[in-house]
Amino acid sequence: MRIRCPYCGERGLEEFTYRGDATVTRPETLDQTAEAAWVDYVYLRDNPAGPHREHWYHGAGCHAWLVVTRDVRTHEILGVELAGGPA
Amino acid sequence: MSETLTARPALAGIALPGRHGTGNGAPGVTLRERTDLGVVAVMARKGQGEALRMAVASAYRATLPDTARYLAGQTVGFVGTGPGQWLAVSASLGGGALAVDLTAKLAGLASVSDQGDGRAVIRIAGPRARDVLAKGLPIDLHPSVFAPGSAATSIISLMGVTLWQVDETPAYDLVVFRSLAVSFWSWLTDSAAEYGYEVVPATN
Numbered sequence: 001m002r003i004r005c006p007y008c009g010e011r012g013l014e015e016f017t018y019r020g021d022a023t024v025t026r027p028e029t030l031d032q033t034a035e036a037a038w039v040d041y042v043y044l045r046d047n048p049a050g051p052h053r054e055h056w057y058h059g060a061g062c063h064a065w066l067v068v069t070r071d072v073r074t075h076e077i078l079g080v081e082l083a084g085g086p087a
Numbered sequence: 088m089s090e091t092l093t094a095r096p097a098l099a100g101i102a103l104p105g106r107h108g109t110g111n112g113a114p115g116v117t118l119r120e121r122t123d124l125g126v127v128a129v130m131a132r133k134g135q136g137e138a139l140r141m142a143v144a145s146a147y148r149a150t151l152p153d154t155a156r157y158l159a160g161q162t163v164g165f166v167g168t169g170p171g172q173w174l175a176v177s178a179s180l181g182g183g184a185l186a187v188d189l190t191a192k193l194a195g196l197a198s199v200s201d202q203g204d205g206r207a208v209i210r211i212a213g214p215r216a217r218d219v220l221a222k223g224l225p226i227d228l229h230p231s232v233f234a235p236g237s238a239a240t241s242i243i244s245l246m247g248v249t250l251w252q253v254d255e256t257p258a259y260d261l262v263v264f265r266s267l268a269v270s271f272w273s274w275l276t277d278s279a280a281e282y283g284y285e286v287v288p289a290t291n
Contacts, residue, residue: 007170008155008239012225015242060242062155062169082170 001075006082007062015060021045022053022067022083051078094182096122096289097207097268104288108280115215115282118275120289121208121260125177125185128200129165129193136171139196146192157238157251157260163189166238166251174202174249174262178291207268209275212258215282220259222278224248230257244274 004010023046027037050073056066065083070076098120106114131139140151149160152167163177163185177185186201193199211219217228223243227233238251248271249262263271276284 007167008241009226011241014225060247061240063172064170084170 001077003056003066003068003077004080005058005061005064005066006080007064008058011058011061015058016066017057017059019055019057019065022055049073055083094123094204096120097265098209098272098289101269101272102286102289104286106283106285107276108283110283112283114213114285116211116213116219116279117285117287118279119210119212119287121178121210121291122289123178123181123291124203124208125163125175125180125182126202126206126208126262127175127186127189128168128202129173129175129189130198130200131171132196132198135196139193142193142196152238155238155240157236166249168238168240168249176208176260181291205265206262207265207271209261209263209272210253210258211261211275211279212253212256213282213284214256215279216257216259218282219275219279219284220250223274224250228252228257230255243271246271246274 001013002010003013003016024041027034027041050071051069052072054068054070056068058064058066067081067083068077069079071078102118102120143149143151143165147160147163149163149165150158151165151173152158155167157164157166162179163175166174166176168174175185175189180188183201183203186199189199220228224241226239226241233252235252235254238249240247240249242248246263246267250259252259
């Protein structure tokens, strides 16, 4: 599998580390009222058969965090963007 | 009694000048440690990208590359190492001088961190330089995609390396962490041995 890093260009998988689901959003508050939202954020994951958005870290290259859209059935990469937006 | 510490090249006593490897004709590559360079990491502060660009242009007559490229200025060159991150390299502002200069001129715009004693820089040049690097570097150095001024940060034999092409000889500058310099040298000379290589005395 090869990932086209927006900064470095196409690189092999050995340069990247998978850092988890990019579709979940951290709850705004630490209040007790948000407990269900926190459980969802920390533990609950969808398991889609098809395109999925994931965080990848380009640790052996530009050290950028990326959001990679990948079809988990075929490993086809449908899109890569910087997680922090354009620098 | 106090001990005086003196700067010592990373490959002193390791990179022995002379002709090594296969054959005794013209070497496939020459290798030289570049010493006494200023090497400094520069990282843009949040929202200061444009102001930083202008400050670098006026202070060093240099352009900060937006991508992985090496752009030479008057006395300082800048290599793109990541979004909003660069390695500043200078042969004339050696020792700690480059970091002091950048810190003063880019105050408030960028975080500046001296890497001069933490990195080793090796120049590889010659007709077989691509073949030597290709055995470990997982990126394409073919002239159609990697030309003078092109730069990359990647890994060779599990060691992080930042490199850029200097000219069409081809020559490349390789930057590795100093603590890995001897291991990297071992890989590099192993890879170069079949083409024959000449070690040139270290200079900046």
